[in-house]
Amino acid sequence: MQNLDPIGRFFRSGLKLPHLRILVSLADLGQVTRVANAFHVTQPAISKQIAEIEEALGVAVVSRTGNRLELTAIGKVIVACGREVLRHLELARRDVIALAAGTGGHVRVGAVVTVPDPLVANAIQLFLRRAPAASFSFVESTLDRQLKMLEDGDLDVAIGRNRMTSALVPVKHETLLCDPFVFVVGTAHPLGEPERQPGWEDLRECRWIMPQHGSPAYATLIAALDARGIVPATSSVESSSLTLNLSLLQRGDFVSVLPISIARSHAVRGTMRILPLPAVEPLGEVIAHWRADRSEAATQLFVECILEASGELQAE
Known part of the structure; x- marks a missing residue:
C-alpha cells in the first residue's frame, strides 16, 4: 500500500505557491x-x-508523451485545486490593494436584461459613495449563465x-x-387597437418574441402559455436583447x-399597448442571488446597497 506520510507532509509544509503556478501553467x-x-x-x-x-509527494504528477508532459490523475487533482487557490489569492490581492487605500474591494454583478436600469445604477452609486476605493464590474446575461458564474x-x-438554487454551492x-x-x-399590431379586448384565443396565431431557449424565463413563459393551450408559432423570435425586442414590437409584428x-x-408614449390579460406571476419578482459561503465585505456592502436602492425605487 502507498505510504501516505510523504503526501501528508507535502500538503502540511512542503507545498509552495510556485509549485501550484508551475503545474497550472504546465496544464495550460x-x-x-x-x-x-x-x-x-x-x-x-x-x-x-x-x-x-514528485520527490516530496512520493508519486508522479506528470508523464512524458513525446515532447509534451501530460499530467497524471494526481497532477490533475492538484491543478484543479491549485487554480482555485490562485484565483482566491488574486481576489485577495485586489481587495488588499483596495482596502489599503481605504474602504474598498472588487464586486462583480450580473443581471438579466429585464432588470430595471435604475435599480442597478442607484445601487452602484450608493456602493461607490460608501466604498470610494472599490472597483465594480457588470455583465448582462441569462440567470442560468449567471448561476454558473456564481458557482x-x-x-x-x-x-x-x-x-434559483445550486447543487454545488x-x-x-x-x-x-x-x-x-x-x-x-x-400599437401597429392588430391587437394594439384600443377598442379591442383580446383574450387568450387571440394569441394563438400570433408571432412571438420569446426569451432565449433554455433560460428560466423561457421555461416559465412556455409553461404559462401551455396552461392555456397556446403554442408559439415556429416563426417566433428568441432574443435576450431588450433594444431589439422593443424595436420589433413597435413595428407591429409581434406579441x-x-x-x-x-x-x-412605452404605453404612455403611445408606442405600445399592455394587453388586458393576467401577468406572468412567476416572473413577477426581481431577485438577488449570492453565495452563502462567502463573506467578502465588498459583496456584503453591495447587497446592502441594492436592497436600499430597491426600497427607494418602490417608494417612488
Whole structure:
C-alpha cells in the first residue's frame, strides 16, 4: 500500500505557491520550454521544481508523451485545486490593494436584461459613495449563465427573475422588487387597437418574441402559455436583447412580455399597448442571488446597497 506520510507532509509544509503556478501553467501550455519562457527562467529550473514536487509527494504528477508532459490523475487533482487557490489569492490581492487605500474591494454583478436600469445604477452609486476605493464590474446575461458564474467564483451577485438554487454551492436569495411581466404589442399590431379586448384565443396565431431557449424565463413563459393551450408559432423570435425586442414590437409584428415598469413607459408614449390579460406571476419578482459561503465585505456592502436602492425605487 502507498505510504501516505510523504503526501501528508507535502500538503502540511512542503507545498509552495510556485509549485501550484508551475503545474497550472504546465496544464495550460503542455511543454516545459513554454512554461520556462512564461516564468522567464531556464528549462532545467522548471524541471527541477517538478522533480521536487514528485520527490516530496512520493508519486508522479506528470508523464512524458513525446515532447509534451501530460499530467497524471494526481497532477490533475492538484491543478484543479491549485487554480482555485490562485484565483482566491488574486481576489485577495485586489481587495488588499483596495482596502489599503481605504474602504474598498472588487464586486462583480450580473443581471438579466429585464432588470430595471435604475435599480442597478442607484445601487452602484450608493456602493461607490460608501466604498470610494472599490472597483465594480457588470455583465448582462441569462440567470442560468449567471448561476454558473456564481458557482465558478466568477460572479459575486446575480440578479434575475427566478429564484434559483445550486447543487454545488449554497446560495442566498433576496427579493428586491415586485415588477410583474405583462403581455404587450405595438400599437401597429392588430391587437394594439384600443377598442379591442383580446383574450387568450387571440394569441394563438400570433408571432412571438420569446426569451432565449433554455433560460428560466423561457421555461416559465412556455409553461404559462401551455396552461392555456397556446403554442408559439415556429416563426417566433428568441432574443435576450431588450433594444431589439422593443424595436420589433413597435413595428407591429409581434406579441411579447415585458416588465410592467418598462411596458408602462412605452404605453404612455403611445408606442405600445399592455394587453388586458393576467401577468406572468412567476416572473413577477426581481431577485438577488449570492453565495452563502462567502463573506467578502465588498459583496456584503453591495447587497446592502441594492436592497436600499430597491426600497427607494418602490417608494417612488
